[in-house]
Amino acid sequence: MTLITEVRLRRILDSRGNPTVEAEVSTESGGFGRGAAPSGASTGAHEAVSLPADEAIAAAREHAVPRIEGQVYAGDQRSVDAALRAADGTDDFGTIGANSAVAISMASAKAAADTLGAPLYQHLGGAFRGNTFPTPLGNVVGGGEHAKEATHIQEFLSAPVGAPSVTDAVFANARVHGAVSEILDDRDIPAAKGDEGAWAPAIDDEEAFEVVAEATDTVADEVGFEVGFGLDVAAAELYDPDDGVYRYGDVERTTDEQVEYVADLVDEYDLVYVEDPLDEEDFSGFADLTAKVGSETLVCGDDLFVTNTERLARGIDEAAANAILVKPNQIGTLSDAFDAVELGVENGLAPVISHRSGETEDTTIAHLAVATDAPFVKTGAVGGERTAKLNELIRIEETA
Ligand SMILES: O=C(O)[C@@H](CO)OP(=O)(O)O
Numbered sequence: 217m218t219l220i221t222e223v224r225l226r227r228i229l230d231s232r233g234n235p236t237v238e239a240e241v242s243t244e245s246g247g248f249g250r251g252a253a254p255s256g257a258s259t260g261a262h263e264a265v266s267l268p269a270d271e272a273i274a275a276a277r278e279h280a281v282p283r284i285e286g287q288v289y290a291g292d293q294r295s296v297d298a299a300l301r302a303a304d305g306t307d308d309f310g311t312i313g314a315n316s317a318v319a320i321s322m323a324s325a326k327a328a329a330d331t332l333g334a335p336l337y338q339h340l341g342g343a344f345r346g347n348t349f350p351t352p353l354g355n356v357v358g359g360g361e362h363a364k365e366a367t368h369i370q371e372f373l374s375a376p377v378g379a380p381s382v383t384d385a386v387f388a389n390a391r392v393h394g395a396v397s398e399i400l401d402d403r404d405i406p407a408a409k410g411d412e413g414a415w416a417p418a419i420d421d422e423e424a425f426e427v428v429a430e431a432t433d434t435v436a437d438e439v440g441f442e443v444g445f446g447l448d449v450a451a452a453e454l455y456d457p458d459d460g461v462y463r464y465g466d467v468e469r470t471t472d473e474q475v476e477y478v479a480d481l482v483d484e485y486d487l488v489y490v491e492d493p494l495d496e497e498d499f500s501g502f503a504d505l506t507a508k509v510g511s512e513t514l515v516c517g518d519d520l521f522v523t524n525t526e527r528l529a530r531g532i533d534e535a536a537a538n539a540i541l542v543k544p545n546q547i548g549t550l551s552d553a554f555d556a557v558e559l560g561v562e563n564g565l566a567p568v569i570s571h572r573s574g575e576t577e578d579t580t581i582a583h584l585a586v587a588t589d590a591p592f593v594k595t596g597a598v599g600g601e602r603t604a605k606l607n608e609l610i611r612i613e614e615t616a
């Protein structure tokens with residue numbers, strides 16, 4: 217193993233044009249790794265804290281860097297991440313910021329892989345990983361917090377579950393994105409793109425279902441394998457806790473009606489995946505829906521679990537979901553993200569590795585998905601910060 221000799225931090229741009237934290241880690245034996253923090257727009261209330269980039273950098277330089285440089289071995293990821301936690305001293309990275317923490321954590325892992333001369337997925341997952349690949353969930357239509365005046369449901373996700381390879385799946389999702397554009401064009405519906413590159417037309421959710429179902433059917437016929445779709449409802453953004461209702465514009469749904477509504481959508485459209493169908497505090501609403509449709513589809517907790525093993529343990533006790541979204545920046549380190557994957561898998565939950573709406577060219581999550589044998593990865597369909605990860609999956613598949 218090789219000692220970390222230097223940690224450098226700087227502000228770079230994310231895909232929304234906001235400043236974010238980039239870390240570079242060098243090791244004694246000449247290894248080098250670079251990592252950058254993404255950022256959410258529809259963040260969960262229980263996520264680790266992201267500080268403004270300059271504050272996060274200043275705090276990490278003061279508290280964390282001296283505990284790592286010359287002190288910790290790059291290949292010993294648990295020690296790197298423990299040093300970050302000890303330097304921070306809070307449960308939610310309130311001192312150095314989860315953005316500084318995750319950037320350093322990812323950069324250290326890459327420096328270790330570089331030192332070993334191994335691909336990151338192999339360093340993280342072991343010598344025998346690289347034989348199974350995740351199905352990419354590609355955001356093709358969206359609204360919510362990612363685009364104003366568009367759909368209430370945040371993400372309509374193309375899911376090429378029948379693809380023979382990750383490469384075929386990546387191209388199928390891009391093709392669905394293109395087919396959506398053609399269908400919108402035929403209907404004379406103009407559409408800009410939201411934060412993740414999905415089309416953000418000013419249509420109601422019902423019409424979006426029609427458009428996405430038509431696009432996935434068309435592409436399935438073209439490519440000759442099954443292309444389904446799923447959703448990220450991001451229901452916490454629709455829920456009004458004072459009135460106890462979900463608001464879709466003028467339409468209001470009680471919790472029971474929301475459960476029925478989503479269960480009906482699963483049946484009608486054969487949805488393969490439903491993320492955050494209920495509010496982030498509603499473990500029992502999640503459990504009701506999972507009891508109804510959990511044998512047909514994945515019910516995934518994002519804002520519900522925030523990649524946090526304590527919240528996941530509660531979800532497991534209450535049978536709240538059968539999948540967990542894993543976003544390293546929600547919890548702050550790769551070790552914590554791995555713990556969430558492992559606890560989920562031990563208890564029969566499918567891990568889904570995910571990007572954020574604000575992203576960079578960092579490709580760590582592509583490697584994390586292969587390293588953890590995750591059945592799905594959610595990282596968009598088009599756009600440079602999204603294709604950075606998708607193209608990395610193509611490269612990994614070719615060389616693994
Ligand atoms: O809700 C989500 O799953 C994510 C990513 O798609 O969005 P954000 O990063 O804005 O939380």
Ligand SMILES: [Mg+2]
Nearest residue numbers: 448491492518
């Ligand atoms: Mg989500």
